[in-house]
Amino acid sequence: MADAMKRNTSSRLTKWLVAGPPLVFLTxxxxxxxxxxxxxxxxxxxxxxxxxxxxPTRPGEEAGLTLENYGVFFSDWIYADIFAKxxxxxxxxxxxxxxMSYPLALLIARSPRRHRDLxxxxxxxxxxxxxxxxxxxxxxxxxxxxxxxxxxxVIVGMVYVHLPFMxxxxxxxxxxHDPVLLDAAQDxxxxxxxxxxxxxxxxxxxxxxxxxxxxxxxxLGMFAIPEILGGKDDWLVGNMIKESFLGTRDWPFGxxxxxxxxxxxxxxxxIAAWAARRxxxxx
Amino acid sequence: xxxxxxxxxxxxxxxxxxWWIASPAQAQxxxxxxxxxxxxxxxxxxxxxxxCRCKLQQDYxxxxxxxxxxxxxxxxxxxxxxxxxxxVQTLVRQQxxxxxxxxxxxxxxxxxxxxxxxxxxxGNRYSVPYAYSITxxxxxxxxxxxxxxxxxTWALIFEPRWLEKLRGKITxxxxxxxxxxxxxxxxxYPVNESGEAKLRQARDLILRAKPYWSAFNAxxxxxxxxxxxxxxxxxxxxxxxxxxxxxxxxxRRFTIGYSIxxxxxxxxxxxxxxxxxxxxxxxxxxFIDFMLDGRxxxxxxxxxxxxxxxxxxxxxxxxxxxxxxxIFPDVATLARLEMLQDYDRRTRRLVNRMWTEIxxx
Numbered sequence: 150m151a152d153a154m155k156r157n158t159s160s161r162l163t164k165w166l167v168a169g170p171p172l173v174f175l176t177x178x179x180x181x182x183x184x185x186x187x188x189x190x191x192x193x194x195x196x197x198x199x200x201x202x203x204x205p206t207r208p209g210e211e212a213g214l215t216l217e218n219y220g221v222f223f224s225d226w227i228y229a230d231i232f233a234k235x236x237x238x239x240x241x242x243x244x245x246x247x248x249m250s251y252p253l254a255l256l257i258a259r260s261p262r263r264h265r266d267l268x269x270x271x272x273x274x275x276x277x278x279x280x281x282x283x284x285x286x287x288x289x290x291x292x293x294x295x296x297x298x299x300x301x302x303v304i305v306g307m308v309y310v311h312l313p314f315m316x317x318x319x320x321x322x323x324x325x326h327d328p329v330l331l332d333a334a335q336d337x338x339x340x341x342x343x344x345x346x347x348x349x350x351x352x353x354x355x356x357x358x359x360x361x362x363x364x365x366x367x368x369l370g371m372f373a374i375p376e377i378l379g380g381k382d383d384w385l386v387g388n389m390i391k392e393s394f395l396g397t398r399d400w401p402f403g404x405x406x407x408x409x410x411x412x413x414x415x416x417x418x419x420i421a422a423w424a425a426r427r428x429x430x431x432x
Numbered sequence: 433x434x435x436x437x438x439x440x441x442x443x444x445x446x447x448x449x450x451w452w453i454a455s456p457a458q459a460q461x462x463x464x465x466x467x468x469x470x471x472x473x474x475x476x477x478x479x480x481x482x483x484c485r486c487k488l489q490q491d492y493x494x495x496x497x498x499x500x501x502x503x504x505x506x507x508x509x510x511x512x513x514x515x516x517x518x519x520v521q522t523l524v525r526q527q528x529x530x531x532x533x534x535x536x537x538x539x540x541x542x543x544x545x546x547x548x549x550x551x552x553x554x555g556n557r558y559s560v561p562y563a564y565s566i567t568x569x570x571x572x573x574x575x576x577x578x579x580x581x582x583x584x585t586w587a588l589i590f591e592p593r594w595l596e597k598l599r600g601k602i603t604x605x606x607x608x609x610x611x612x613x614x615x616x617x618x619x620x621y622p623v624n625e626s627g628e629a630k631l632r633q634a635r636d637l638i639l640r641a642k643p644y645w646s647a648f649n650a651x652x653x654x655x656x657x658x659x660x661x662x663x664x665x666x667x668x669x670x671x672x673x674x675x676x677x678x679x680x681x682x683x684r685r686f687t688i689g690y691s692i693x694x695x696x697x698x699x700x701x702x703x704x705x706x707x708x709x710x711x712x713x714x715x716x717x718x719f720i721d722f723m724l725d726g727r728x729x730x731x732x733x734x735x736x737x738x739x740x741x742x743x744x745x746x747x748x749x750x751x752x753x754x755x756x757x758x759i760f761p762d763v764a765t766l767a768r769l770e771m772l773q774d775y776d777r778r779t780r781r782l783v784n785r786m787w788t789e790i791x792x793x
Contacts, residue, residue, distance in 0.1 A: 198504055231788070231792055
């Protein structure tokens with residue numbers, strides 16, 4: 150019995166050793182900053198940037214907590230407009246990435262095993278050069294075509310940069326499919342389209358969902374690509390947040406925007422998770 | 433601009449790693465300078481290092497706000513910083529600066545009188561001018577001549593009459609203060625105007641001109657002008673100097689010109705200040721005095737075409753730069769230049785709201 154207990158303690162210890170570091174990391178670098186952001190979003194901006202003090206240091210000074218920042222957000226169509234535009238750009242980027250990645254991921258997954266690693270390596274290869282260098286390269290390509298500084302350029306840059314994040318999860322999923330299933334479908338008289346649509350595609354949904362999340366969420370917060378490739382109308386939420394912190398030094402307002410963005414992303418992730426559960430139940 | 437943040441991060445990491453490796457071995461004296469990118473020639477750095485028998489360690493920023501944000505976040509140990517006027521004012525009000533000891537700055541007499549005792553630091557208690565730039569209009573000279581466009585007025589970037597011929601070939605600065613200042617100047621108001629009605633007029637002027645513009649751009653206009661994709665850019669005199677040089681050395685069939693609009697423009701004076709957390713105020717004074725020496729000061733102007741407030745530097749500055757009216761304006765033009773001052777937080781919010789509107793509409 151003592152032996153069992155010891156084994157129990159040691160397994161619990163192992164569990165903590167495995168789960169502990171990531172937990173600590175997430176608490177320190179995600180949860181805590183997020184909480185700081187929530188607090189910052191209900192305070193007044195400081196005179197030189199940063200935050201106004203919690204308690205007034207001189208009479209008439211704005212201090213303490215306020216919902217004013219959220220009030221500004223909801224009393225003006227303009228912010229919702231930028232959010233809608235950003236979600237639109239993110240959705241379009243995700244769709245284009247998906248449309249381009251699926252055939253490629255399928256091709257890699259179905260190619261001979263000895264070629265696969267090389268093909269995957271080729272997908273990852275662009276990461277060897279800096280992200281900004283690659284975006285600048287697009288400036289050189291699009292400039293002479295008169296396509297630079299446009300919504301088109303922004304989408305091109307977004308799709309280009311995020312493509313591998315869609316290909317890899319799709320490939321990992323597709324690679325695991327048992328070819329026997331397709332043979333069985335064929336034996337039962339399914340043609341090529343039916344084999345894809347009724348066997349491969351449903352099985353790949355988890356890959357599609359994780360790939361979409363990996364593309365959609367970073368695109369929402371991206372400010373560098375619109376700034377470098379975008380024209381005069383291509384301001385997205387990320388740019389607005391950056392401008393609040395750096396351009397105006399209005400931390401509370403920037404924090405409020407970040408919180409609203411996080412809320413939006415969480416809402417979408419929630420819907421996606423719910424959809425995924427329904428899909429798996431049906432399958 | 434955040435364009436190079438990952439690169440900068442990598443560089444800082446690398447620098448930190450190198451420092452880590454090298455630090456036990458070196459007991460060297462180090463002066464920490466927090467400076468704009470490319471704002472001191474390498475030769476000048478070497479000369480100063482030989483002069484002080486110390487090492488000049490540089491960190492870089494590309495935006496005053498970036499520098500203020502980093503200091504606000506608690507960065508410590510910078511001896512000398514080179515902020516623009518309004519940022520000097522912010523730092524002074526934050527009590528982040530150490531007063532200068534003029535006894536240790538004999539060369540301060542070299543600074544021209546018109547650049548001393550500026551509104552952001554009366555009596556130069558904390559700051560000495562280092563160099564300046566002017567926000568103006570750069571253009572493709574041949575195109576302007578062919579299209580018959582005026583180059584000495586903000587009308588070029590705000591009046592539909594002229595913009596008709598420039599549709600999609602013009603960029604303006606991606607900076608709310610600079611663009612609003614240009615609009616305010618064109619309307620005949622001071623650049624620091626804070627009245628809501630007048631600011632709204634400036635916003636409307638910008639919105640009227642926006643459909644003709646190609647982009648809000650903070651830095652790549654240099655390249656776009658040089659390549660010929662863009663014919664007119666609202667930007668800084670140093671950048672226009674670089675675009676001009678680049679176009680020349682690339683053997684383009686056109687030349688880049690730039691001039692100060694007659695309505696007046698923004699003058700940005702960058703000054704050397706001592707940060708309170710600096711550990712070597714003695715070396716910092718030595719550095720400031722070294723840079724006030726005419727020859728050292730002139731080297732920067734010869735390299736990047738920056739404006740030079742140093743009277744003793746004149747003799748060392750290349751004549752074609754010193755003769756350039758857009759870098760060394762005459763007295764009448766100088767009188768029409770204004771420096772930006774910080775808005776209070778209410779006005780900041782107001783202008784930010786207008787800026788969002790400008791960006792979205």
